[in-house]
Amino acid sequence: MPDDVLSACTVTMNVPVAWGEMDAMGHVNNIIYFRYFETIRIAYFDRLKMTDYTRETGIGPILAATECRFKMPLQYPDTIIVGTKIHAMEEDRFVMGYEVFSTKRQRIAADGEGVIVTYDYRNNKKVPIPGVLRARIMDLEKMEP
8 A cells, every 4th residue: 555645544444346346438437436435435434343332232333425536547457455444433433534545547536525424213313423432433543633
């Protein structure tokens, strides 16, 4: 992974581009980028032990909004590096930035953001980010309190 491209990302992972992800135009279909974002988002949540926390408390993440900016088409065969970092945190939400880097072309193929709200699934309403989750995010991101 080129240090200058994804060095700001907190969590990264390699993902092979699958043949079946391409569309009739011969490049990866636009919807697949959102799957890449989801894959790295879940990897990030795994680092926070989010599934265990949600199971215990009923409070967890819900995607409120997402966007993608396409920089270049991806094609099979390739391996991408997907990365994420928290860009901002508010009382009841945080913004995750995403990067999709083509190892074949040595360029960013797409970037984007997702707004994640903390949601109480037992009471069907958004809630402030619980202190324990905020602390885990700050620790992972090496943020100052």
